[in-house]
Amino acid sequence: MTPDQGIDSTLFTTVVEENHRPVFNLCYRMLGSAEDAEDAAQETFWKAYRNYHRYDPTRPLLTWLLAIAAHHCIDEIRKRRMKTISLDAFTEEILPDSQPLPEHQTELRMENEILHALLDTLQPEDRAAVVMRYWYGFSDEEISQTLNLTVPAVKSRLFRARKQLATVIKQQETNHSAEIRRQNEPQSI
Amino acid sequence: MNHNPFENWIFEDELEPGEVKQLNAHLQACPACKALKTADLEAKRLMRSASISSPEAGFTNRWLVFAHRQEEQAQKKQVAILFSIFITLAAIATTILITASRQQGIEIVFFLQSSLTNFLHWFQRLVITLNSFRFVLSVLPFRVPAIVWIFLVGNLGFWALVWTFSIWKFPSIRKVLA
């Protein structure tokens, strides 16, 4: 299929079918909820469908789609001005489900939630760069092309994001240790 | 303990072998930087262990429904715009018919006719100018020095200003109104 002035939506379903998983995943990692990710992925394919004539076939189609998805999600995050959920607030939010999940699934879900709470502490562009690096193995050059940034800007964003994530985890560990120490201290009457 | 530059080196991928040695020595001695390094590894572990997640089955079908709905909405919007333009024009025409005298009516018709002719005339000139500009661009040597570009763009800006001013001062509009 080559891009032209227009493309039939039924024909475009092949593009959707082949690429919806990675596009959805990017939206999910960017927005943190499956529902929002579904909407964002639908919008992404709609924008891609409308602008298919602008697609440069020398570039991989998935990279182009991920670029649209990333920009859409960055805009969404800015629009909603999502409140940064602290890990403290988050751990209180995890309540047992009405239907108990197998242990490994619960663990996975918790890790996922912790991950999204962590990613929420990043700026939208930094978050997009991190997702592209760790989930899609994009190089600095690929990220720079996808997010319209210079390579040094990508390097600095990834550096800043990694430092931020580590600092939050370290802080969380410190708080956790302090809490345990407090609980173990003999209580004065 | 001074953590500089080690607390930044933890997040650098391109360290010299000597720097790696120094960093490792510091990590052995400094619990704060060691904790930061452990946290960085934990962040990486969390991200690498998280798989590519998929939407619920039937995404493509849901997208088709979404696309048809978007297309319908776009069409409705177009129709609404055309309808409001038509209604506005009809309202203006009715108001003119009701309020204007015969002489005023003729003047208005002449004014509209002359405005339309002028607009088409200027639009035609704009198209010709743009086309010749495109031709100039296509025959220009591939690499033109920046100073030539600045000169060209500056000149173009100046003539655009003169052109806009001349349209603004165009006398025929006043003639029609007189």
Ligand SMILES: [Zn+2]
């Ligand atoms: Zn240190």
